[in-house]
Amino acid sequence: MASFRYTSPVKCDVDVNTSMVKDKTAIVTGGTFSCDFRLQGPRLIYSGANGLGEAYVRALLAAGATVVIADRDVERGRRLEEEFKKAKFVNCDTSNWDDQVRLFRDAVSFSQSGKIHFVVANAGIHRKDEVFSYVGDGNEPKKPDLTTIDVNLIGTLYTSKLASHYFIKQNGQKPSPSQEDTCLILIGSGAAFLDCPRAPQYCATKWAMRGIMHSLRGTTFYYRSRVNIISPWYVKTNILSEEAFAHVKRVGVDFAEASDAAQCLLRILNDSTVNGRSFFVSGRKWSSRGYMDLDIEDYPEDSLIESIQKDQVKSAPVEMGLFI
Ligand SMILES: NC(=O)c1ccc[n+]([C@@H]2O[C@H](COP(=O)([O-])OP(=O)(O)OC[C@H]3O[C@@H](n4cnc5c(N)ncnc54)[C@H](O)[C@@H]3O)[C@@H](O)[C@H]2O)c1
Structure with missing residues (x-):
């Protein structure tokens, strides 16, 4: 695998081949079905909103991967595990380090090859933002609830740490032909690059995905890995209330699809x-x-920002390897 370099945008209007996913093992956090389902004759009937995690899980399973699903929703997780032979559910709060350590250990045990190839750090929440909200005249400000940071940022940093730990353990620390491709997927949002009023915590966590990616992308090739971001536009799931999504629809905004x-x-x-x-x-x-x-992550050739970036890596060149 070649070292990182800026490329032109990846072509997306092409048919997707799934051969590289077959028989690989993936972890998806926040991956339970966030919908209700019931049996009608031999068929499962789904209702309610489907989470994005579910869509990732279903696509990976359909492509022949083994999938380990980490979520706090135990009931739905167990039902999911029963439905698919190649799926395993792990009860995991991603903001808890010990839970995630157990998740990765369980994934290694469940994987036929004993390896983890892909990790999708999807678990995320959106809450009313106490950093933004005003307590009212005459009231003292209270320490804000920062759970969004705990789940979306700290949880994702734990996932990133453990993903790269296992990728390095499996592939070694120096590029070699025997290494197998591995990839970490971080989940951004429109809030990772747009102005989204009244949500400083959520926006901070989603812009942070780009920070993690920019920091890792230059050195992942040492252990034949990659790091990329998927940023969904509005998708009808359980992340926002029905009223919030109804409002989005009312003002004429088109939705994106989990599929x-x-x-x-x-x-x-x-x-x-x-x-x-x-x-x-x-x-x-x-x-x-x-x-x-989106083509927003490169520094255009011969631009001022590109020359500043070049100076930035002089002090910490990629050639220094993984451990300095
Ligand atoms: N739906 C959208 O419009 C939208 C847009 C942009 C980005 N996103 C991002 O996509 C990701 C998935 O969101 P969604 O829309 O499917 O939401 P969702 O609420 O439908 O599903 C989120 C899933 O994550 C799980 N989860 C939440 N906190 C967790 C934790 N601490 N540990 C383990 N699991 C946890 C939930 O149980 C649920 O299964 C999130 O990172 C979100 O920020 C969603």
């Missing part, structure tokens, strides 16, 4: 040249397949 996010995941995982890129799950208004490479 397109899943295809975007397969597009990335099946192309080992894709590293350090951000994909926007845009809906069909902006792209024919419902997702696109």
